[in-house]
Amino acid sequence: MSLEQFINEAISPWMKEEGPDSDIVMSSRIRLARNFERLPFPIIAEKEDLQEVLNLFDTEYHHRTYKNYHDLEFVRMSDLQPVEKRVLVEKHLISPHLADKSVQGGVLISKSEQVSVMVNEEDHIRVQLYFPGFQLDKALDQAFEIDDWLEDKINFAFDESKGYLTSCPTNVGTGLRASVMMHLPALALTQKINRMIPAISQLGLVVRGIYGEGSEAVGNIFQISNQVTLGRSEYDIIEDLKSVVQKLVEQERKARRLLVEQSELQLEDRIFRSYGVLERSRIIESKETAKCLSDVRLGIDVGYIDNISKTILSELMVLTQPGFLQQYAGKSLTPQERDIFRASLIRERLILEK
Amino acid sequence: MECQECHERPATLHFTKVVNGSKTEVHVCGQCAKEKGYVSYDEEAYSLHDLLSGLFNFDSTSLTGQKNTPSHTTKQLKCEKCGMTYQEFTQVGKFGCSECYHTFSDKLDPIFRRVHSGNTTHDGKIPKRIGTNIHQKHLVKELKNKLQQLITEENFEEAAKVRDEIRSVEKDLNQDQGGEGED
Ligand SMILES: [Zn+2]
Ligand SMILES: [Zn+2]
Numbered sequence: 001m002s003l004e005q006f007i008n009e010a011i012s013p014w015m016k017e018e019g020p021d022s023d024i025v026m027s028s029r030i031r032l033a034r035n036f037e038r039l040p041f042p043i044i045a046e047k048e049d050l051q052e053v054l055n056l057f058d059t060e061y062h063h064r065t066y067k068n069y070h071d072l073e074f075v076r077m078s079d080l081q082p083v084e085k086r087v088l089v090e091k092h093l094i095s096p097h098l099a100d101k102s103v104q105g106g107v108l109i110s111k112s113e114q115v116s117v118m119v120n121e122e123d124h125i126r127v128q129l130y131f132p133g134f135q136l137d138k139a140l141d142q143a144f145e146i147d148d149w150l151e152d153k154i155n156f157a158f159d160e161s162k163g164y165l166t167s168c169p170t171n172v173g174t175g176l177r178a179s180v181m182m183h184l185p186a187l188a189l190t191q192k193i194n195r196m197i198p199a200i201s202q203l204g205l206v207v208r209g210i211y212g213e214g215s216e217a218v219g220n221i222f223q224i225s226n227q228v229t230l231g232r233s234e235y236d237i238i239e240d241l242k243s244v245v246q247k248l249v250e251q252e253r254k255a256r257r258l259l260v261e262q263s264e265l266q267l268e269d270r271i272f273r274s275y276g277v278l279e280r281s282r283i284i285e286s287k288e289t290a291k292c293l294s295d296v297r298l299g300i301d302v303g304y305i306d307n308i309s310k311t312i313l314s315e316l317m318v319l320t321q322p323g324f325l326q327q328y329a330g331k332s333l334t335p336q337e338r339d340i341f342r343a344s345l346i347r348e349r350l351i352l353e354k
Numbered sequence: 355m356e357c358q359e360c361h362e363r364p365a366t367l368h369f370t371k372v373v374n375g376s377k378t379e380v381h382v383c384g385q386c387a388k389e390k391g392y393v394s395y396d397e398e399a400y401s402l403h404d405l406l407s408g409l410f411n412f413d414s415t416s417l418t419g420q421k422n423t424p425s426h427t428t429k430q431l432k433c434e435k436c437g438m439t440y441q442e443f444t445q446v447g448k449f450g451c452s453e454c455y456h457t458f459s460d461k462l463d464p465i466f467r468r469v470h471s472g473n474t475t476h477d478g479k480i481p482k483r484i485g486t487n488i489h490q491k492h493l494v495k496e497l498k499n500k501l502q503q504l505i506t507e508e509n510f511e512e513a514a515k516v517r518d519e520i521r522s523v524e525k526d527l528n529q530d531q532g533g534e535g536e537d
Contacts, residue, residue: 148482
């Protein structure tokens with residue numbers, strides 16, 4: 001398979017589109033946690049109970065189309081190879097927990113890969129919707145529609161006082177986790193983000209790096225999400241998140257302007273060095289890849305680089321993960337082999353731009 | 355203690371897992387926890403250890419005045435539907451089923467307050483079907499109050515009408531509930 005073809009199949013169709021503020025907001029996500037009223041939650045349920053959930057998804061939702069979500073496909077985890085599961089994790093369509101730990105797990109995915117419904121994860125049902133750029137309202141409205149559609153066939157565990165009942169007390173109430181993935185290179189470079197994170201936490205929101213370990217944000221990619229799910233309406237939760245994201249977008253734009261004005265040649269030098277590394281290296285590990293991709297994307301956004309497509313950052317962040325590398329290689333690779341393979345994939349990908 | 359997955363790094367995360375009702379101890383290093391999916395790199399990761407670790411201590415302290423010694427009654431609490439005890443819940447940090455919420459309800463509000471910025475009551479979407487039930491239940495309550503009022507006023511003609519109204523709403527309610535639970 002050619003690289004072009006591989007990328008076309010590997011990158012979710014919605015990721016190729018641009019959304020509002022997509023120079024900074026890479027994607028918006030809504031997740032709703034729901035459970036069957038009658039059945040124990042997956043962590044404790046019997047195999048037969050969980051199979052009942054799987055069977056319902058198979059008979060009621062497999063190969064159905066709901067509104068503009070075409071040809072939903074239901075897959076059982078037990079029918080997938082480890083590398084196939086890994087790829088779904090790297091596309092954020094399923095969680096590592098569903099891939100490796102769930103008993104009787106499954107996932108319902110729309111053709112656009114914008115909707116994925118995880119089945120028998122920590123909760124029986126986790127509906128996820130992705131939108132490119134900053135589109136939380138739209139994502140929530142459509143998540144509600146899918147929720148209603150599922151509710152036609154399923155009695156959800158719901159309590160008048162506690163709302164939607166979930167396995168973990170951190171999700172009870174709305175079961176909503178709204179999150180936004182942001183590229184904040186200028187706030188990270190000027191260390192401003194470190195001072196902003198505590199203030200954002202005060203508002204009941206969580207800021208964290210999405211790639212890499214602990215609090216480190218590899219590739220200057222941050223995820224901001226709500227923590228509180230009980231006692232506030234979904235719309236209020238989203239409004240809070242939106243106002244913080246809006247502020248961060250403004251601050252990042254301002255920091256970028258200042259950086260360009262004040263750094264003379266240093267910023268431009270840094271960006272073109274990173275571009276050179278991506279274009280020329282023969283061995284590259286994932287952390288350096290992320291740093292260079294972040295620089296190049298910043299270079300595109302501030303106008304130093306104009307011959308590379310904007311989606312390069314999100315696209316290559318996904319494609320250079322271990323699962324994808326091995327799928328493209330068609331075999332399992334040692335960490336050293338991966339670094340070599342990663343470098344050659346990036347070089348080939350940049351040649352496609354020419 | 356070494357990590358049970360890689361046998362290289364020291365285990366830094368220790369927790370109990372419940373699979374089909376049986377418990378196993380898990381001791382892993384941070385890296386394996388992430389790689390093997392014990393801790394997802396999805397947003398749930400932040401919460402469990404940071405958020406819940408201090409939480410249950412707080413709860414038992416406030417109840418007994420002594421750290422980490424749940425009172426006798428706490429130990430006995432057990433969900434009839436799924437079999438999870440309150441003690442297990444505090445260890446795992448997860449409920450076993452929707453009924454657990456009712457069984458442990460007396461102890462949960464301090465936990466919810468800590469996790470959800472002081473909130474204990476849902477204020478958001480309501481399922482359509484259950485939603486109409488809630489509206490109907492409220493209606494029945496209101497009508498019953500009205501009925502009492504009319505009876506004390508000895509307005510029996512009006513009272514009879516209200517009584518019929520209550521019956522019809524309750525009939526709807528029962529039909530709704532009968533229809534539920536099938537799928
Ligand atoms: Zn380990
Ligand atoms: Zn229970």
